[in-house]
Amino acid sequence: MIIKVNNLVKRYDELIALDHFNLEVREGEIFGLLGPNGSGKTTAINCILSLLKYDKGTIEIYGRPMAPDAYDIKRNIGIIMQNVAVFDELTVYENIDYFCGMYIFDKQRRRELVEEAIEFVELDSFRKFLPKKLSGGLLRRLNIACGIAHRPKLIILDEPTVAVDPQSRRKILEGIRKLNEEGATIVYTSHYMEEVEEICTRIAIMDKGKVIASGTKDELKGMINSGEKLTVEILEFNPNILEGVGSLPSIVSVDYNENNNMLVAKSRRGKNNLSALLEYLRNNQINVGRIYSEPPTLNDVFLEITGKELRDHV
Amino acid sequence: MFLHIYLYRLKCIIRDKQNVFWTLMFPLILATFFHLALSNISNMESFTEIKIGIIDNEELREHKEFTEIIESVPDLFNVTYVSRTNADKLLEDGTIEGYIHFDGGLKLFVRESGINETIIKSFLDDYMQTTSTINTILSQNPAAIQDGLPDSLFDRKDYLKAGSAGKSEPNTVMNYFYTLIAMTCLYGSFSGLKEVTALQGNLSYQGARMNMAPVHRAKIITASMSAAITFQLLVVSTVLVYLIWVLKIDFGNQTGYIALTSLISTVTGVTFGTFISSVNRKSEGVKVGILIGTTMTMSFLAGLMYDKMKYIVHTKAPVLSFLNPANLIADSFYALYYYDTYTRFFSNIALLCGYSVLFGALTYLAVRRQRYASI
Numbered sequence A: 001m002i003i004k005v006n007n008l009v010k011r012y013d014e015l016i017a018l019d020h021f022n023l024e025v026r027e028g029e030i031f032g033l034l035g036p037n038g039s040g041k042t043t044a045i046n047c048i049l050s051l052l053k054y055d056k057g058t059i060e061i062y063g064r065p066m067a068p069d070a071y072d073i074k075r076n077i078g079i080i081m082q083n084v085a086v087f088d089e090l091t092v093y094e095n096i097d098y099f100c101g102m103y104i105f106d107k108q109r110r111r112e113l114v115e116e117a118i119e120f121v122e123l124d125s126f127r128k129f130l131p132k133k134l135s136g137g138l139l140r141r142l143n144i145a146c147g148i149a150h151r152p153k154l155i156i157l158d159e160p161t162v163a164v165d166p167q168s169r170r171k172i173l174e175g176i177r178k179l180n181e182e183g184a185t186i187v188y189t190s191h192y193m194e195e196v197e198e199i200c201t202r203i204a205i206m207d208k209g210k211v212i213a214s215g216t217k218d219e220l221k222g223m224i225n226s227g228e229k230l231t232v233e234i235l236e237f238n239p240n241i242l243e244g245v246g247s248l249p250s251i252v253s254v255d256y257n258e259n260n261n262m263l264v265a266k267s268r269r270g271k272n273n274l275s276a277l278l279e280y281l282r283n284n285q286i287n288v289g290r291i292y293s294e295p296p297t298l299n300d301v302f303l304e305i306t307g308k309e310l311r312d313h314v
Numbered sequence B: 001m002f003l004h005i006y007l008y009r010l011k012c013i014i015r016d017k018q019n020v021f022w023t024l025m026f027p028l029i030l031a032t033f034f035h036l037a038l039s040n041i042s043n044m045e046s047f048t049e050i051k052i053g054i055i056d057n058e059e060l061r062e063h064k065e066f067t068e069i070i071e072s073v074p075d076l077f078n079v080t081y082v083s084r085t086n087a088d089k090l091l092e093d094g095t096i097e098g099y100i101h102f103d104g105g106l107k108l109f110v111r112e113s114g115i116n117e118t119i120i121k122s123f124l125d126d127y128m129q130t131t132s133t134i135n136t137i138l139s140q141n142p143a144a145i146q147d148g149l150p151d152s153l154f155d156r157k158d159y160l161k162a163g164s165a166g167k168s169e170p171n172t173v174m175n176y177f178y179t180l181i182a183m184t185c186l187y188g189s190f191s192g193l194k195e196v197t198a199l200q201g202n203l204s205y206q207g208a209r210m211n212m213a214p215v216h217r218a219k220i221i222t223a224s225m226s227a228a229i230t231f232q233l234l235v236v237s238t239v240l241v242y243l244i245w246v247l248k249i250d251f252g253n254q255t256g257y258i259a260l261t262s263l264i265s266t267v268t269g270v271t272f273g274t275f276i277s278s279v280n281r282k283s284e285g286v287k288v289g290i291l292i293g294t295t296m297t298m299s300f301l302a303g304l305m306y307d308k309m310k311y312i313v314h315t316k317a318p319v320l321s322f323l324n325p326a327n328l329i330a331d332s333f334y335a336l337y338y339y340d341t342y343t344r345f346f347s348n349i350a351l352l353c354g355y356s357v358l359f360g361a362l363t364y365l366a367v368r369r370q371r372y373a374s375i
C-alpha cells in the first residue's frame, strides 16, 4: 500500500472539509480522486502531504506515518499543486533546477534530470523564459516539470489540467500515463470525469468531504441501477409514445426533445434494453431515425448516489 | 544544499526589480537629495585649510610667538605673508578668507561671515587669551613651557568644533546621513519578508512546494536569510561608498567598526522583516505597507526628516531612543565619529544584537512549524 488514509477529519472552523475520509492507493496505479468543486480534494491532498493540520485520523505513506519531518518519505514524492508554484524571478530551466536540487545532490545527475524533465514537458525552446512570458498551458507544464524532475515514485497531481487548452491537456494526460508506465504511482484529482475515466485505473468519488464510492470504473458503474442511455430519433411524435415507453419494465425515465426530435430513455441495469425499446417501437409502427446507446458514465454514478450532477453542464 | 538554496535565493532577490529600486536606488536618490539640500551646512565636514593672509610689518616681527603658533597648526591655516594693499586685493578676489593685521593690537579683516571666519576669529580670541595665560604661567612657573603646554592649548580639533558652534551644528547634519544609512539597513526587512513568503506554505504556493522538499527546515531558513543579508549588505556597502566617496561625507576612518555596525544593523533589518512576515497572514502588500510604515516612523524618530527629532525624543522620551533600532544604528555611527571612547557605541551594538536575536528567534519559532491550520 502506497497511501493509506483512515477516517480523516479536517475542519476549517465550522466547515467540515473532510468527514471521515478514507483512501487507499496501491503501488503502480493511476488513482483518480473525482469530485465537484469544493468537495475537499485539495484539502485531502494537503493533509496527506502533512501541509495541513487535521483534527482526526491517520495517514500512512509507504507504510509509515506521514509527518512534516518524514524526509525519507518526502524524498520519494513529487507534488504538482493546483496552483502554479514557480518563482517569477527564475527562468524555466532555473526553476526546475532549483526544485530538483532539493532532492538530487549530484550536479551531473541533476543536469541530466532537468534536461529530461524539460524534454518531457516539451519546453525546450522556452528554457530561458521567465514564467510570466509563458502562456497558461506552458506554465502548467513548467509546474509539472518542477514536481517530477527528481523522478519520484509517487506523484500527486491536483487538477493539473484546470484552465488548460485542449492541446496542452492532451499532452499532460499522455505524460501522466507515460510516468505511470515508467513505474510511478499516480494520484490524480479532477472534477473532469472524462479525464478521470480516461486515464485512471481506480477511482474514488468524493462529495462533501467524504468518499461516496470507489473502485475501478466498471465496478463503480456496476454499483448503480442505471444502465445505458438510449437515444432514438422519432419524426412523428405523439404523447402516447412517452407513456408507452415509460411503462416498459427496463426503462427508468423517458423524455422527448422537440427541437431535435430525440427521445431519450434511461434504462435500468440489465441486458437487451435497447432491443426491448426497439421492439416496442416496431410493434407500434413508429418510424425511427438515428439510434444511439451510451453506457453509463461516472456522472450517472455521482447522480445516482448524491442526487445531483457532478458538474452543472455535461 | 545550503549553497544551492542560498545562491538561487540570492538570484531571486537581486532580480526583483522593485525590491532593488526601493532598497538601493531610493536611499541613493535620497542621499543625493540630502546632499544638495544640506551642502552649505555640511561644507565644513569636508574641511580644507583656511587661506589667510598676515600683514608683514614691524609689529608682527615683535610677536614672534604668534607666527610660531599659527605655523604650528598647518592643517588649519594656509598662511600668506602680504602687504596691506595686497591683502585687500586678495580678500576682494577671494584668494584668502581673511587677514590678520598687527596694528596697535591684533585685528582681523574678513569679507563675509561664515564658518571659516568664525574659526579664524576664535583662533585669535584663543591666542589672546592664551598669551596672557602663558605670560602668567611663565612669570610664575617658567618650566611649564618645556612641558609642551602651548601645544595642547592650540589643537586643530577644537577650532573645528568652535567653528561649527557658530553655524547649525554639524552633528545634526551628519545625523541626516546616519539615519539614512539606518533606514537603508532596516530596508533589509523587505528582502526578509520576501524570503519568509517564499518558504512558508501558508504564505505562498512556492512556499508549499518548499515545505514538501526533503530538506531540514532550519537549513532552508538559514540559507534564505543569509541570501537576504548578503544582498542587503551589498546595498548598504554601495550606499556607504556613495556617501563617503562620491558625496564626501566623513564617517571617520574606523572601517572595521563601520563594517561591524553595517553588518549587525543589516541583520536587525532582515530579521525584522522575517519577523513581521512570519507572525501574521496578511497579504504581502499589507505587510510591505507595515514595513514601510514602521521603518519610516523609526527613521523619522531618529531624525531622518527633521534634525531636532533625535534630540526631542532623547529628552522627552528617552526610552524610545533605546527602543528604536533606527536610532541605535544612527547613533552607533555618530558615536564612532564623535566619541573617543566606545561605551556608547558598544551599548548600541549590544542592543541591536539583542533585537536581531529576538526577531530571529521569533521568526524561527513561527516558521519552523510546517503543518498549517489552513493554506
Ligand SMILES: Nc1ncnc2c1ncn2[C@@H]1O[C@H](COP(=O)(O)OP(=O)(O)OP(=O)(O)O)[C@@H](O)[C@H]1O
Pocket (backbone or CB within 6 Å): A012, A015, A017, A035, A036, A037, A038, A039, A040, A041, A042, A043, A044, A082, A159, A191, B374, B375
Ligand atoms: N483555507 C480555507 N479556509 C476555510 N475554508 C476552506 C479553506 N480551504 C478550503 N476551504 C473549504 O473547504 C472545502 C473543500 O475545499 P477544497 O479546496 O479542498 O476543495 P476541492 O475539491 O479541491 O475544490 P476545487 O475543485 O475547487 O479545487 C470547500 O468548501 C472550501 O470552501
Ligand SMILES: [Mg+2]
Pocket (backbone or CB within 6 Å): A041, A042, A043, A082, A158, A159
Ligand atoms: Mg482543489
